[in-house]
Amino acid sequence: MDRLAMFLPSVGASIVLIVIGQLIVPGFMSINNISSILMTTGLLGIMTIAQNTAIMSGNNGIDLSVGSVASLTAVVCPLLVSDTVGELLFAFLVAMLIGVAIGLMNSVGIQAFRIPPLIMTLIMGSVVDGAKLFVTKGSPATRISPILQSVSDPVIQPFRILTIFAVIMVVLAELMLHRSRFGRALLLTGDNPGAAAICGINTKLVGGAAYAISGGFAGIMGLFLAGYAGATTMSMGSSYTLLSVAAVAIGGTDLAGGKGSYVSCLVGALVLTVLTTILQALNVQEGVRLIVKGLILILIMVVNIYSHRRKS
Amino acid sequence: MRRPLSYYLRKLLKWSALPAFLLMAASFLIVKYLITGTNINASYITSFLNTNTAVICMSIGVTAVILTGGIDISLGALVSLCNVVAVQLMMHGVHYLPALIIVLLMAVAAGAVNGAVVSYLHVPPLLTTFATQTVFAGLALTVMRVPGGRIAGECTSFYYGKLFGFLPPTILFILVPVVIWKIYRRSPEGTRLYAVGCDEGKAFLSGINVERCRMFAYCFAGFCAGMGAIAYTFYVSAGDPDLGNSLDMRAISAAVIGGVSLSGGYGDVAGGIFGCLFFGMLTNMIVSFKVNVFTQNLLEALILLAGVLMAIAVRNRSMSLKGGLKREGQ
Amino acid sequence: MKRVKLLSLVLAVIAVMSLCTGFTAARDAEDTRVPEGGFKIACSTGMGGNTWVAQYNEDFTQHCEEYKEMGLVSDYQIVNTNADLTEQINQCTALINSGIDCLILWPASTSGVQPIIELAKANDVLVIINNDPAAFEGTYCVCGNxxxxxxxxxxxxxxxxxxxxxxxxxxxxxxxxxxxxxxxxxxxxxxxxxxxxxxxxxxxxxxxxxxxxxxxxxxxxxxxxxxxxxxxxxxxxxxxxxxxxxxxxxxxxxxxxxxxxxxxxxxxxxxxxxxxTYDAYIGCTALDVAINLLQGKTFKDEVLQANPADPSLINSIVVDPAYVVTLEGDQDAPWMEGLTSKAITLDEALELLEDKDDTAALDGGLSTEEVNALFE
Structure with a gap:
């Protein structure tokens, strides 16, 4: 019941926004538009898996390097794919491993050196950006092969390959969270590390693994992003960092750690994406767009907080 | 009572801003002595301070907020907003003195909005300031779409002139927030603010008005952003809706290198100032080392990482020396 | 308590003194000018981290190397920042203090780089605003149209x-x-x-x-x-x-x-x-102009055009796009009127880019000879 309570505000918000969208923008509910919104939500959703894991691990957890990691894999990994599905899977594996490696570096800083996650991941993000520039000499991957671009192909309208993969990953993550030992260890570590230690959980290991997972998913997202865009630019992933934090918050995850749901974060991502799409469709000045977006974000978060307080 | 030298050494080592001070001093010395062709004279230091005043003010403000256990990533956008408002007011014939006062009041009000949403609506500071950052940036774009404009000539000549014959006027913009902060810090309210940062629950139970402490911190941060914005406006003599947007993370990193603890309750503004000066010097060093353009960012980030590692290692040690304070990390 | 305060005061004084050594020191002698045989060039780009800038950097580096072989450039350096004005000012201050002869400046903020211009003027450094037009007295502006x-x-x-x-x-x-x-x-x-x-x-x-x-x-x-x-x-x-x-x-x-x-x-x-095309080669054109100016040459009459950012200032070289690509490549089409651009077909464009990566941009510009012809 508690988990359902987490859903409701964000589901409610998405429904309200979609209705508003249809009223303001004719053609909003068209199949093509919906499938595009779902794809963008899927991308952000994969990012929220990463961010949610980091935040749930507690200790003021957050991962501000996810955008940089995604940019890195987006500009580097497409080189590995030319035309076979085998190469595609290999590229995803490499992307994930790059992300995990960076995540492990974050873990070392956070667990061993006791650097606050905010600062460690922030600076790690800058290091990754610098490394990306260094490795590519400013020129990202040459061509995004058609097979990578096919992530945008429809399976059953309005669901495209990217959307389906994103949903599958979110569902798997959710199952892992609630059914596996690691998932439960993660939640307990985030909620009450002292109690977790008494239970015999190695909180350092669990906390460290959280950032490795976060990095891994960010890496995967980057490659999907490259396929979605069909072209690569150097800072493709950077805007997704703070967006993923906002989506996780809208999804009801406690920023202090220990409570959260991946599916709920996906709904949070949906809310953000619908909001952004509606604002894009409006024929107003960019400045007005930003003001409206900020105000609505505050509104959504206040409603979120208020509804959680009522439940507890 | 005579105290042994080791006592004073220990006191020095417990100074939260020590790592940042050392980093700044080290980079200063490297630039002065190891890099040929650098003339560190009055004009160099003046222009260095002029360029970095906005970040320094921002880091003073963000330190105050972090001390309460919060964070503020909207200060950069607030600097942009103050800058364009000041320029637009002056271009529409408002005399510079009332224009600047209006800007400062607006900055404090913006800080108050942040403080109110965090304290009374209970939205986490990171998300609040993320949202307000968007709003401020949007307002800045609405006030001035394209960079440009001019400010009153008196402002520019004041800023490029000299105080008392040799001091750069930009120091005023840094000193005023620091002095205000020092006075506040010594007052009972200042101690209460640290208590709120250390342990909010216990502070509340002790009868401390937690909300009031927080409101002061966010309003003060807004004020600092306003001061920094005015200094920057005088320096560039024009408006730009994107002026301060890239400075947020640098101000926060500088504050953390300066020894402030992100959980709150530990640290001081001096550290943030040293941190910003260190960053400025770092950029100078990277340029002077003639590093390849594609390696510059990586090198800068790695040095930054090393600096943070050192700063936090030292800070963790001194925090545990002090004992009893809330610790970071598990 | 008093002793601690005294110690902190002493430390503070030492810190302030070390900074003040700069204040009270007399202004040093002007740095020696590099002989005509080789100029020191610096380029500061206000945007970083995308392929267009990478191409700009590459073109610029190559051109500098060519000048280096001719002995006209002794040293060159490129710095970049990503729309961060503070960082650009810090970088350019360092560059100017290291004794460069010319700064090719792509402003991170078209109104905010005034301090850099002032510092450059005070140090006798030639400033050429590049790529993003900005109007400042005493500088030149070279940008694409x-x-x-x-x-x-x-x-x-x-x-x-x-x-x-x-x-x-x-x-x-x-x-x-x-x-x-x-x-x-x-x-x-x-x-x-x-x-x-x-x-x-x-x-x-x-x-x-x-x-x-x-x-x-x-x-x-x-x-x-x-x-x-x-x-x-x-x-x-x-x-x-x-x-x-x-x-x-x-x-x-x-x-x-x-x-x-x-x-x-x-x-x-x-x-x-x-x-x-919006040519990344524009940096090289700026370099060509700079070399001519540093050698003491002056522009011919009527060559300089109005600055796009402020038409009352006549200090700019505005370069038409190098290529206009259509299926037909018609040089006499109505949209080609009054341009020095070359109309080419899609096939010709692809031929020009044959050995390049997919991320390469079609690029071109005034040749060095054409720029030299603008001077007396």
Whole structure:
């Protein structure tokens, strides 16, 4: 019941926004538009898996390097794919491993050196950006092969390959969270590390693994992003960092750690994406767009907080 | 009572801003002595301070907020907003003195909005300031779409002139927030603010008005952003809706290198100032080392990482020396 | 307690003194000028981390090497920042203090770089504003003709539509200098064709992904009603992807000068498009101008043009786009009037880019001889 309570505000918000969208923008509910919104939500959703894991691990957890990691894999990994599905899977594996490696570096800083996650991941993000520039000499991957671009192909309208993969990953993550030992260890570590230690959980290991997972998913997202865009630019992933934090918050995850749901974060991502799409469709000045977006974000978060307080 | 030298050494080592001070001093010395062709004279230091005043003010403000256990990533956008408002007011014939006062009041009000949403609506500071950052940036774009404009000539000549014959006027913009902060810090309210940062629950139970402490911190941060914005406006003599947007993370990193603890309750503004000066010097060093353009960012980030590692290692040690304070990390 | 306070005071005084050594020191002698045999050049780019800038850096580096072999350049350096004005000021201060002769400055903020200009003037450093026009007394400005860029594209689209039809517009980033210069020009040209209706106009933020999303929304909203798309640069691939996702074949849209777009255009039968280059070579043109000025040469009469940022200041060399790519490559078309640009066909464009990566941009510019001819 508690988990359902987490859903409701964000589901409610998405429904309200979609209705508003249809009223303001004719053609909003068209199949093509919906499938595009779902794809963008899927991308952000994969990012929220990463961010949610980091935040749930507690200790003021957050991962501000996810955008940089995604940019890195987006500009580097497409080189590995030319035309076979085998190469595609290999590229995803490499992307994930790059992300995990960076995540492990974050873990070392956070667990061993006791650097606050905010600062460690922030600076790690800058290091990754610098490394990306260094490795590519400013020129990202040459061509995004058609097979990578096919992530945008429809399976059953309005669901495209990217959307389906994103949903599958979110569902798997959710199952892992609630059914596996690691998932439960993660939640307990985030909620009450002292109690977790008494239970015999190695909180350092669990906390460290959280950032490795976060990095891994960010890496995967980057490659999907490259396929979605069909072209690569150097800072493709950077805007997704703070967006993923906002989506996780809208999804009801406690920023202090220990409570959260991946599916709920996906709904949070949906809310953000619908909001952004509606604002894009409006024929107003960019400045007005930003003001409206900020105000609505505050509104959504206040409603979120208020509804959680009522439940507890 | 005579105290042994080791006592004073220990006191020095417990100074939260020590790592940042050392980093700044080290980079200063490297630039002065190891890099040929650098003339560190009055004009160099003046222009260095002029360029970095906005970040320094921002880091003073963000330190105050972090001390309460919060964070503020909207200060950069607030600097942009103050800058364009000041320029637009002056271009529409408002005399510079009332224009600047209006800007400062607006900055404090913006800080108050942040403080109110965090304290009374209970939205986490990171998300609040993320949202307000968007709003401020949007307002800045609405006030001035394209960079440009001019400010009153008196402002520019004041800023490029000299105080008392040799001091750069930009120091005023840094000193005023620091002095205000020092006075506040010594007052009972200042101690209460640290208590709120250390342990909010216990502070509340002790009868401390937690909300009031927080409101002061966010309003003060807004004020600092306003001061920094005015200094920057005088320096560039024009408006730009994107002026301060890239400075947020640098101000926060500088504050953390300066020894402030992100959980709150530990640290001081001096550290943030040293941190910003260190960053400025770092950029100078990277340029002077003639590093390849594609390696510059990586090198800068790695040095930054090393600096943070050192700063936090030292800070963790001194925090545990002090004992009893809330610790970071598990 | 008193002792501690004394100690802290002593430390503070030491710290302040070490800074004040700079204040009270006499101003040092002017740095010695590098002999005519080799100038020290520095380039500060206000944007970093995208392929266009990478190409700009590459072109610039190559050109500097050529000058180095001729003995005209002794040393050169490129620094970049990503739209961070504070960092650019810090970097340029360091550069100027290291004794350069010339600074080629691509401003991170077109109004905010005044302090750099002042410092350069105080140190006798030649400043050439490059790529993003900004107007400052005592500097020169070398940039691509960004307004002509939009004028060509808009006029081409209007001519293709025969002056009648519905279009959607995808602009760049709000507040960005180029964007704010181009949009009014587009408006002006479209005003000449009152039967062309703009259904919607949005910001693509010079991002392929944002452009894709905006175009998807427009396709969903207006569908068949769209006769043509007017977009700025570096967004062509995103727009094509939006069409592909929607299962619609694009028929008329302004294009991009990246090889990836040109290839995609070739592979889309029935697509009529026009690409205008915004040349990354402009840095080299700035370098050519700088070398001439440093050698003491002066501009011929009537060569300098009005500064795009402030028409009352005549200090600029504004270079027309190098190439205009259409299917026919018609040099006499109405949109080519008064231009020094070369009209080429799609096939010729692809030939020029044959050995390059997909991310390469079609590039060109005034040759060194052409620049030298502008001087006495």
């Amino acid at each position: 960004t307004t002509k860029f939009s004028e060509i594209l808009t006029r081409w689209l209007a001519t293709e539509l025969d002056g009648k039809g519905n279009i959607v517009r995808i602009e760049g980033m709000a507040g960005n200098n180029s964007n704010e210069l181009r949009v009014p020009v587009e408006d002006e040209v479209l005003a000449e064709y009152p039967d062309i209706v703009t259904l919607a106009s949005g910001n693509g933020n010079y991002s392929q992904t944002v452009a894709q999303e905006v175009m998807t929304t427009y396709l969903s909203t207006y569908g068949d009603k769209i006769d043509g798309v007017l977009a700025q640069d570096v967004m062509g691939d995103g727009i094509l992807k939006a069409y592909k996702n929607a299962g619609v074949t694009p028929t008329l849209m302004t294009g991009d000068y990246l090889k990836s777009y040109l290839k995609a255009w070739k592979e889309t039968p029935g697509l009529r498009s026009c690409s205008v």
